[in-house]
Amino acid sequence: xxxxxxQKRKYIIDKARTVFSEKGFKNVTMKDIVDACEIxxxxxxxxxxxxxxxxxxxxxxxxxxxxxxxxxxAVSGNATAGDMLALFLKEQKKEILRKKNNLTVxxxxxxxxxKAAVSDNPLKRQFDTAVRIVEKLIETGAQSxxxxxxxxxxxxxxxxxxxxxxxxxxxxxxxxxxAIDKELMYVLEGxxxxxxxx
Numbered sequence: 128x129x130x131x132x133x134q135k136r137k138y139i140i141d142k143a144r145t146v147f148s149e150k151g152f153k154n155v156t157m158k159d160i161v162d163a164c165e166i167x168x169x170x171x172x173x174x175x176x177x178x179x180x181x182x183x184x185x186x187x188x189x190x191x192x193x194x195x196x197x198x199x200x201a202v203s204g205n206a207t208a209g210d211m212l213a214l215f216l217k218e219q220k221k222e223i224l225r226k227k228n229n230l231t232v233x234x235x236x237x238x239x240x241x242k243a244a245v246s247d248n249p250l251k252r253q254f255d256t257a258v259r260i261v262e263k264l265i266e267t268g269a270q271s272x273x274x275x276x277x278x279x280x281x282x283x284x285x286x287x288x289x290x291x292x293x294x295x296x297x298x299x300x301x302x303x304x305x306a307i308d309k310e311l312m313y314v315l316e317g318x319x320x321x322x323x324x325x
Contacts, residue, residue: 139171
């Protein structure tokens with residue numbers, strides 16, 4: 128694919144992201160994408176054959192694999208596990224509060240309608256990656272005495288279930304920044320040793 132084609136494909140994906148974030152998955156048609164991109168139907172079909180193919184491309188574009196390596200590299204540096212966990216959760220909070228181009232509702236619609244094999248589900252891969260990041264941060268913090276946790280994997284999963292629940296809540300009924308902070312702090316308070324809480 129030439130440079131011009133690569134740029135056109137990226138343009139279509141960027142415009143489609145906005146359409147999917149506004150309308151969800153099931154209500155989007157190829158005509159919606161054609162209109163948003165201001166291209167011909169044939170021009171769109173040169174790159175994508177269906178809204179499903181396009182949506183999966185949008186998701187693949189959004190779900191990066193470098194986060195885990197970046198966090199693990201940072202942990203091996205000067206930052207404490209607590210600092211890194213706070214930074215990770217700050218990024219999650221931004222994603223929860225993001226109104227524009229938020230694909231949460233569309234993503235859950237898609238995977239409700241299309242029961243993809245578990246190994247093919249990019250949402251599951253993203254969740255599992257986040258759990259591994261949090262688990263590593265909790266383990267590192269527990270080793271340094273910053274945290275107390277007998278089950279880092281269970282705690283990491285619990286924290287990410289809370290984050291995912293907040294994403295859905297934000298995209299459906301709404302959630303305040305204060306409510307997000309309270310829910311995340313409730314989970315994190317369980318990690319701090321009692322002597323540091325007093």
